[in-house]
Amino acid sequence: MPETAHMPPLDDQHFVLLRDIIYKVSGIQYQENKKYLLESRLQRRLKARNLKSFQEYYYFLRFDPRKQEEFTALFNEITTNETSFFRSMPQLQAFERIALPDVIARKTKRNDHRLRIWSAACSSGEEPYTLAMIVREALGADVDRWRVEIVANDIASDMLEKGKAGIYSEYAMRAMPLLYRSRYFTKLESGDYQVNEQLRQWVRFHFLNFSDDAGMARMTDMDFIFCRNVLIYFDVEAKKRFTQHFYDALNPDGYFFIGHSESLHDVTRAFKLAQFPQAFAYRKVIEGSE
Numbered sequence: 290m291p292e293t294a295h296m297p298p299l300d301d302q303h304f305v306l307l308r309d310i311i312y313k314v315s316g317i318q319y320q321e322n323k324k325y326l327l328e329s330r331l332q333r334r335l336k337a338r339n340l341k342s343f344q345e346y347y348y349f350l351r352f353d354p355r356k357q358e359e360f361t362a363l364f365n366e367i368t369t370n371e372t373s374f375f376r377s378m379p380q381l382q383a384f385e386r387i388a389l390p391d392v393i394a395r396k397t398k399r400n401d402h403r404l405r406i407w408s409a410a411c412s413s414g415e416e417p418y419t420l421a422m423i424v425r426e427a428l429g430a431d432v433d434r435w436r437v438e439i440v441a442n443d444i445a446s447d448m449l450e451k452g453k454a455g456i457y458s459e460y461a462m463r464a465m466p467l468l469y470r471s472r473y474f475t476k477l478e479s480g481d482y483q484v485n486e487q488l489r490q491w492v493r494f495h496f497l498n499f500s501d502d503a504g505m506a507r508m509t510d511m512d513f514i515f516c517r518n519v520l521i522y523f524d525v526e527a528k529k530r531f532t533q534h535f536y537d538a539l540n541p542d543g544y545f546f547i548g549h550s551e552s553l554h555d556v557t558r559a560f561k562l563a564q565f566p567q568a569f570a571y572r573k574v575i576e577g578s579e
């Protein structure tokens with residue numbers, strides 16, 4: 290018998306109540322056609338809390354003293370964390386060949402040897418570690434002259450723990466060029482691979498919910514922001530709010546990468562489009578800065 294056979298169904302009234310509370314706290318939007326997905330994800334939370342109905346669960350989220358703890362568990366359950374190393378190669382090539390050398394050249398001219406990158410919605414760490422490898426290779430023998438910080442955050446605390454541990458299965462390493470695998474990973478006895486200390490020192494993982502305006506406003510002085518494959522979960526209103534924070538966090542001449550199939554068309558006109566072969570990014574161009 291399926292695990293959820295004795296679970297109560299999610300009726301329309303409670304679907305709307307729970308969907309609205311999830312939207313309010315995270316910006317994540319579950320549309321009508323995703324009701325069954327939400328139902329099965331929430332059923333696991335009811336089971337974990339030993340609750341008998343979605344109504345009880347709704348009251349738990351509203352009034353229980355442990356509600357913050359429950360939201361953390363809820364985010365782990367309701368987010369889609371799919372990711373991989375070297376995801377969307379054309380974008381990464383544009384970063385490596387055009388955007389990164391551009392920022393390095395501008396900063397070198399100013400004698401500023403600090404690079405700050407934000408991997409927003411980093412999931413289990415494959416994206417920030419990919420960026421770290423690309424930057425290390427690009428800096429080459431100059432690497433010690435630079436201070437590189439990669440800030441990686443997500444709303445899913447279980448993914449952040451995975452990122453901090455930096456341990457990945459052989460399968461997760463499938464798209465990794467062999468050179469990077471041998472240079473930046475150690476094979477463990479278990480057969481998994483662990484990211485080496487030199488890369489881990491650059492990447493700082495911490496929890497951040499895009500809906501937390503104060504937390505978002507603390508993110509500043511970024512040369513690059515990667516916010517890929519997450520905007521699809523938000524409606525236009527939430528995208529506008531979050532994108533304004535990304536704009537504010539970016540340095541003049543900085544680059545903002547979103548997912549290759551995502552767009553800011555209805556969201557903002559603040560950025561300038563940078564077109565690369567097979568990819569694009571947004572740039573923050575302040576008058577007189579180019």
Ligand SMILES: C[S@@+](CC[C@H](N)C(=O)[O-])C[C@H]1O[C@@H](n2cnc3c(N)ncnc32)[C@H](O)[C@@H]1O
Pocket residue numbers: 315316317368369370371372373376409410411412413416442443444445448497498499500516517518519522
């Ligand atoms: C599909 S993954 C994308 C991971 C990575 N950026 C990539 O492109 O491979 C989307 C991530 O966004 C995170 N996320 C969803 N809503 C969020 C929010 N409100 N604040 C921060 N992260 C969020 C999820 O937990 C998930 O790990």
